[in-house]
Amino acid sequence: MAETGLARREILGGAALFAMVVGIPTAAVRWTDTADIVTDRQRAVLRDAAQRVIPRTTTPGAGEIGAHDFVILALAHGLDGTRAPAAGAALPVTLSRHQRRDGSLDYLAWLEWQLDAGTHGDYLNAAPARREAAVAAIDKAAFADAGPDSVESPWRKLKGLILTAYYTSEVGGSRELQYELVPGRWDADIPYTPGSRAWSSDWTAVEFS
Secondary structure (H helix, E strand, O other): OOOOOEOHHHHHHOHHHHHHHHOOOHHHOOOOOOOOOEOHHHHHHHHHHHHHHOOOOOOOOOOOOOHHHHHHHHHHOOHHHOOOOOOHHHOOHHHHOOEOOOOOEOHHHHHHHHHHHHOOOOHHHOOHHHHHHHHHHHHHHHOOOOOOOOOOOHHHHHHHHHHHHHHOOHHHHHHHOEOOOOOOOOOOOOOOOOOOOOEOOOHHHOOOO
């Protein structure tokens, strides 16, 4: 095999742990399409994109803490409806070209193709500024105000999974955010100063889009 990637056995090797994290019964874990292989390049593209969604500041960025590996497992098991068949007839060519045999979308193949196109060649070998611009462009397009009949960009789910991965990690949950064990005491009014961190136990405080 020319590209080793994350093949079926490697994905399944982490499936039980993933199942416990997201609440999927271990017995229900299956690899639904044996033709799926995540290549090393797709993993690298996703890692770089994740790092640009949440870059390093005083805490490590999303790529550094392995958010991309969580996303790969989440996609493999259809978290947030990512293995549901898409309406093929209504899809633009940029999406339908990345549909699997079962009608679902290959999010990682789409992202790889989209970012390569956005940098006019090889995303991973492009200058950092061009990679930043390519990710910003798909983000802007994904969250632009579109008509009611428009097809949702795959980036919405990818970005949501990246953020979920980060803010449920040790770094995101206890260093980027402030952790308070739930249930805690009721505070009707708490002091807030500019720069105060959001609370990791209050998911309404995390903006996913």
